[in-house]
Amino acid sequence: MSVPSCYKKETKPAKFCPGCGHSIVLKMLGQAIDELGIQKDAVFSIDIGCSLLAWDFYDVDTVQTHHGRTTPVAVGIKRGNPKSVVIAYTGDGGAYAIGLQSLLHSALRQENVTVITVNNTLYAMTGGQAAPTTMPHEVTDSTPNGDFTLESPLMGPELVSQIGNGDLYIARGSVSNPMTLKKYIKKAITHQMEGKGFSFVEALSICPTNWKTDAKGSFEFLKTMEEVYKLGEINRDGTS
Amino acid sequence: MNKVLAIGNEVVVEAAIDAGASMFCGYPITPSTEILAGWAKRADVDKDLVFLQTEDEIAAGFATIGGILAGKKAWTASAGPGNILMQDSLAMAEAMRIPIVTYIAQRGGPSTGTVIFSQQELFLTAHGGNGEGMRIVYSPGNLQELYDYTFKAFDAAWRYRFPTFILSDGYLGKTFGEVIYHKGKTIDAKPMLQDKERIEKGEYVNIRNCYSLEDELAEVLNKDIEDFHKMSPKIVEYEELYCGDAELIVFAHGSVAEAVKAAVSMAREQKMKVGLFRPITLRPLPKEAMIKAVRKAKKIMVIEAAHGQFAKLVRDALFGATQAEYYSYFKPAEGIVPEEALEKIQEVL
Numbered sequence: 168m169s170v171p172s173c174y175k176k177e178t179k180p181a182k183f184c185p186g187c188g189h190s191i192v193l194k195m196l197g198q199a200i201d202e203l204g205i206q207k208d209a210v211f212s213i214d215i216g217c218s219l220l221a222w223d224f225y226d227v228d229t230v231q232t233h234h235g236r237t238t239p240v241a242v243g244i245k246r247g248n249p250k251s252v253v254i255a256y257t258g259d260g261g262a263y264a265i266g267l268q269s270l271l272h273s274a275l276r277q278e279n280v281t282v283i284t285v286n287n288t289l290y291a292m293t294g295g296q297a298a299p300t301t302m303p304h305e306v307t308d309s310t311p312n313g314d315f316t317l318e319s320p321l322m323g324p325e326l327v328s329q330i331g332n333g334d335l336y337i338a339r340g341s342v343s344n345p346m347t348l349k350k351y352i353k354k355a356i357t358h359q360m361e362g363k364g365f366s367f368v369e370a371l372s373i374c375p376t377n378w379k380t381d382a383k384g385s386f387e388f389l390k391t392m393e394e395v396y397k398l399g400e401i402n403r404d405g406t407s
Numbered sequence: 408m409n410k411v412l413a414i415g416n417e418v419v420v421e422a423a424i425d426a427g428a429s430m431f432c433g434y435p436i437t438p439s440t441e442i443l444a445g446w447a448k449r450a451d452v453d454k455d456l457v458f459l460q461t462e463d464e465i466a467a468g469f470a471t472i473g474g475i476l477a478g479k480k481a482w483t484a485s486a487g488p489g490n491i492l493m494q495d496s497l498a499m500a501e502a503m504r505i506p507i508v509t510y511i512a513q514r515g516g517p518s519t520g521t522v523i524f525s526q527q528e529l530f531l532t533a534h535g536g537n538g539e540g541m542r543i544v545y546s547p548g549n550l551q552e553l554y555d556y557t558f559k560a561f562d563a564a565w566r567y568r569f570p571t572f573i574l575s576d577g578y579l580g581k582t583f584g585e586v587i588y589h590k591g592k593t594i595d596a597k598p599m600l601q602d603k604e605r606i607e608k609g610e611y612v613n614i615r616n617c618y619s620l621e622d623e624l625a626e627v628l629n630k631d632i633e634d635f636h637k638m639s640p641k642i643v644e645y646e647e648l649y650c651g652d653a654e655l656i657v658f659a660h661g662s663v664a665e666a667v668k669a670a671v672s673m674a675r676e677q678k679m680k681v682g683l684f685r686p687i688t689l690r691p692l693p694k695e696a697m698i699k700a701v702r703k704a705k706k707i708m709v710i711e712a713a714h715g716q717f718a719k720l721v722r723d724a725l726f727g728a729t730q731a732e733y734y735s736y737f738k739p740a741e742g743i744v745p746e747e748a749l750e751k752i753q754e755v756l
């Protein structure tokens with residue numbers, strides 16, 4: 168996998184923990200930016216969460232926002248400058264808890280932006296508390312012994328797929344298959360560039376630090392996630 | 408120059424457009440809704456104006472910021488509970504030196520409260536964030552000033568890059584009367600993101616407000632504080648009435664000061680030695696002028712439609728500078744008419 172040319176070289180290696188899935192998602196996004204030739208037109212808008220560590224990740228105009236607020240900032244940027252290609256990058260807490268209202272309404276209004284959400288089943292930046300994506304009986308910092316978890320976690324892309332006029336691009340990929348994830352990201356951004364409206368990609372990701380897993384354990388955990396969260400492009404009826 | 412008959416909320420929209428505003432994001436709340444609806448009607452006709460009604464005030468504030476980053480002169484308007492929700496975005500604007508303009512029609516509170524008279528959002532507006540309140544707050548008193556200071560707010564915000572507010576109320580927004588629209592010169596907005604000239608040189612910006620080191624943040628913050636202090640003498644504005652020989656100086660702001668102005672004029676006809684000092688910028692406050700004004704005064708009185716928010720600012724500014732006796736008349740979230748202000752002046756003198 169070649170190093171994307173839109174990387175800001177002086178900030179590499181990046182600030183993520185070793186083995187972090189964010190690095191893989193960002194690499195795929197970097198390659199997508201290169202391959203679509205949008206380095207000069209792209210605006211990268213990031214949430215608070217471990218995504219903030221990417222504030223100087225690319226040689227791409229970037230703005231770091233507040234927790235849960237990257238979607239409305241992205242919307243404002245796109246409304247203010249429709250020629251820019253606006254990519255919002257958020258964690259699952261930022262997208263599905265504190266920022267859910269803005270995610271859904273941006274889809275409802277068919278805002279012409281792309282949102283990429285990293286699902287690692289928890290709030291990584293604050294030390295691994297439960298998120299709306301925490302799986303049943305998963306142990307996190309705020310679900311000791313796997314208590315206090317939801318019976319069924321939030322299915323973000325499926326939820327968003329129910330919104331609006333149906334002409335949305337929605338997909339769920341995984342860092343276990345980076346090339347497919349990149350394909351989804353490119354399709355999402357292309358959807359925006361063609362003026363077709365809201366696009367949304369969830370990326371299943373790895374957080375060895377808060378999962379307390381080694382390399383093997385991380386991929387086993389990711390496998391369990393992939394059983395709970397179906398991979399693929401998601402249609403309005405929720406099917407992949 | 409153009410003399411018209413207009414209602415306060417229309418005047419605000421007109422002033423914003425004259426000042427070059429090109430984008431508005433908001434969420435309806437009385438008594439600022441007419442600003443949102445008024446802008447929508449203008450944007451419906453003029454396709455260069457961007458309008459977005461968001462899902463809430465949090466999104467309104469952040470989408471406004473997005474527009475500003477993209478190079479628009481974007482602004483918003485809110486009130487009471489909406490002002491509370493907007494503090495999230497306003498704190499970010501303050502941290503990133505984003506020149507956002509916000510019109511606040513104060514509501515009586517706490518909570519849902521009332522919608523006509525109030526001066527209770529002074530602290531929230533000036534200091535509502537987790538920061539130092541590096542903000543500019545104008546308090547207009549009448550229709551003409553509503554136009555003048557809304558216009559000025561855009562100029563100040565884009566010139567000095569601090570969040571700038573027009574602190575008003577429902578009463579002023581509903582006031583009908585004569586106004587002169589005298590479109591002046593305005594400063595251009597430049598994009599902070601996607602500045603093509605810069606990008607063509609191969610330069611990209613990475614803007615943040617999150618720091619891992621305390622000294623990194625301190626450096627940014629100290630610079631902002633220094634800039635704010637440097638700007639202050641250039642921006643402070645006030646109005647003085649009969650302060651020269653006054654034994655009693657009344658401090659008031661906004662539409663309450665209009666009532667006090669009338670009361671002071673009546674008192675002067677009765678040969679009472681009373682003056683009015685009215686800061687127009689509540690932040691920064693015209694501290695030196697305030698100290699000068701009270702030099703000969705034996706008494707000072709603060710009149711406001713809040714329980715001492717403005718009075719705290721006044722006392723802080725005058726601390727150690729006067730021996731004058733201190734009086735106050737507080738009517739949180741109620742209107743104050745000239746006759747009752749005159750009565751209070753008579754009681755004190």
Ligand SMILES: Cc1ncc(C[n+]2csc(CCOP(=O)(O)OP(=O)(O)O)c2C)c(N)n1
Nearest residue numbers: 215216217234258259260261289290291292
């Ligand atoms: C308004 C607000 N509330 C809470 C926080 C604290 N906080 C920072 S990151 C975070 C959660 C991050 O989780 P997620 O969005 O899933 O991203 P991740 O770190 O897992 O990538 C929280 C709650 C904050 N910064 N701002």
Ligand code: SF4
Nearest residue numbers: 183184187217291374
């Ligand atoms: S805490 Fe988890 S999500 Fe955050 S950088 Fe480390 S591994 Fe990645």
